[in-house]
Amino acid sequence: MTACVPAAEAPTSPPPAEVVQPVRTAPAARPSPSRSAVFTFDGELEQGGWMRGTVPPGTVEARLGEERLAFDDEGRFFAAFDRDSPGTMTLAARLADGRTIESPLAIAPRGWDIEHVDVARSPGGASEAFMRRRQPELDAIWTARLKETGSEGWKQDFAWPVKGRISGRFGSQRVYRGEPGSYHSGLDIAPGNGAPYVAPADGVVVLVADDFSLEGKLLIIDHGQGLNSAFLHSSRLYVREGERVRQGQHIGDVGASGRATGPHLHWSLKWRNARLDPLLFTGPMR
Incomplete structure (x- = not known):
């Protein structure tokens, strides 16, 4: 006797992704329970910029490029674009019914302040003695930025955080005989030594450092969804790690601690590994 063996079924390919343009909405708009299967967003779609939006209904997983997005019970998410972001990126959502939605984004390029210097960079890099002090500081900063506190400041x-003369702009960079140096990763504000500064949004304090080699008195606040603020060179700090702070709360005083040429507040913003321009979060100083 011979057994009857059914023919193997040919593997089925997943359905192709649906390419759907995202929809820009008013910043204060709340997601509608009956919204259609599209991404909605508002924000600044340019290098160093950001977006807040909602995923399509039924989304079980969403990404911006290769970066997985977190979203709340209403489908709201935050995402951002690095200083050197490519000109095109894609939002993608995998839905519970098996469909995939893809939404292309055009990221506007920026004209950065680039200074070409006809001198070579100093050879050798940091000394071993300096790195013995510096590496634990870098590890503490990295660990602090990975903390997820559930803050909704985003x-x-x-x-x-404070108003005054802008003494250094985000993204500026020197090029030494064709070799790029590190770009300026934040915004410098110089209101005068000892001027109080406040939290720009709600958050949770994830790092308070009294005497880091470069940053001096350093404060990092998590705003949730991977977005955090760092404040450098303070003369005094008024909060502790784990403390929840509110927008407008006095958190520190401007100073010149660490490696600083004069009193100023260096304010930097990061989303995951992307460095962002604080000026695109606040608008012009008035």
Whole structure:
């Protein structure tokens, strides 16, 4: 006797992704329960910029490029674009019914302040003695930025932490005989030594450092969804690690601690590994 063996079924390919343009909405708009299967967003779609939006209904997983997105019970998410972001990126959502939605984004390029210097960079790099002190500081900063506190400050319109002369702009860079140096990763504000500064949005304090080699008195606040603020060179700090702070709360005083040529507040913003321009969060200083 011979057994009857059914023919093997040919493997089925997943359905192709649906390419759907995202829809820009008013910043204060709330997601509608009956919204259609599209991404909605508002924000600044340019290098160093950001977006807040909602995923399509039924989304079980969403990404911006290769970066997986977190979203809340209403489907709201935050994402951002590095200083050197490519000109095109894609939002993608995998839905519970098996469909995939892809939404292309055009990321506007920026004209950075680039200074070409006809001198060579100093050879050798950091000394071993310096790195013995520096590496634990870098590890503490890295660990602090990975903390997830559940803060919802990312949903707010950011305020200026302090107002004064802008003495250094995000993204500026020197090129030494064709070799690029590190670009300026934040915004420098010089209101005068000892001027109080405040939290630009709600958050949780994830690092308070009293005497880091470069940053001096350093404060990092998590705003949730991978977005965090760092404040460098303070003369005094008024909060502790684990403390929840509110937008507008006095958190520190401007100073010149660490490696600083004069008193100023260096404010930097990061989303995951992307460095962002604080000026695109606040708008012009008034």
